[in-house]
Amino acid sequence: MSESMTVDVLIIGAGICGVTIASGLEQVIPGQWVLMDKGRSVGGRLATRRIGMQTFDHGAQFFTVRSHQFTGLLRELLSANVVKEWCRGFQSADLSGPSDGYPRYAAIGGMNKLVKFMARDLPEQQVICGRRVVRLEDIGSALRAFDQDGGFIDARYVVLTAPVPQSLDIARDVLLTASCDDVVASLSSVHYEPCLAVLGTFETEYLPNFNTPVQCASGPLAFVSDNGLKGVSSSAGALTIHLSHDLSRTYFGQSDADVFTATLKALDEVFPVYKFRPVGDLAVQRWRYATPKTVFNSAFLEVPIGKKSESRPSRLFFAGEAFGGPKIEGAFLSGLAVRDRISEFGLALEE
């Protein structure tokens, strides 16, 4: 990170929320924002990973569309061939009842491509990946965001889009110093469900028909999808298996080997007449913050930092799915709302 960088807006987290904000701000204050993520590339929980010859969606699997704003994005994504309608409902654990008539969409080639498409025109130098922001400090004229190596960026407005406990870790000191104990208390009350995602290739002849993915309302599994049949991977049998929140909680800190044993046992229990024979190694992705248990009833949280007398204090914004709604669409809507709010300051920023 440049030691002396100063921008108007720093966005922490390049998931769909952060990328939505950055794309909007580039229209209003070009060159005056930076988007930073600890991961290797943009995407966040819209995550796709290659293992050997196969490709797996291991975070979010699909999205639904309800709002007119997200419908607008959907149209653009469909016409650019970035997403497709995947199915209209899921099979339940007994492999029955596949359709409820409501479309579910998925990105062609992997969910990560959706966010990559949205970020395609962002200036490269303003999207900094592989940097973890560790803390914020109020330096009077701005907020200073330090990364893991002690580098920093100064910004008048800082938007935190990571899962709330991670955002709070970054902002706690600056909030407490600014006597925002109520904000800390409110953010501390947001807890998340974990999810263990087990990825592996299985012999196809013994598998259930996963043409339509399976979503389980109860039991040890939450979701099973075949990335080959979804069109993400080159051949069938490349399964993403999301364990239920309960089982994920139980096994979160256990070894990979224990997670695999529990997963194979759960598959046998849920699909007793089929056989799950892995070809090669399994892999596990641990999502500590998969889904928030509660969400705020506002699209973002705005916290002025600094003296009340200042006409233009620095501002912290907390955004993402815990505000807009616990899904991809909610994260996008939260991003739009923050973008609009900061755009209101656009002219002032240019002064």
Ligand SMILES: Cc1cc2nc3c(=O)[nH]c(=O)nc-3n(C[C@H](O)[C@H](O)[C@H](O)COP(=O)(O)OP(=O)(O)OC[C@H]3O[C@@H](n4cnc5c(N)ncnc54)[C@H](O)[C@@H]3O)c2cc1C
């Ligand atoms: C296993 C799983 C399955 C899901 N299934 C679905 C589904 O099928 N449909 C659906 O609609 N939703 C689903 N979701 C939820 C959906 O993925 C999220 O609601 C959405 O992606 C959240 O987007 P976001 O931008 O708010 O946050 P994120 O995508 O989490 O982005 C936040 C970013 O912040 C970065 N970050 C965190 N800490 C720091 C730091 N200190 N410094 C710098 N960067 C940092 C992270 O690397 C991340 O990229 C699922 C989630 C999981 C985990």
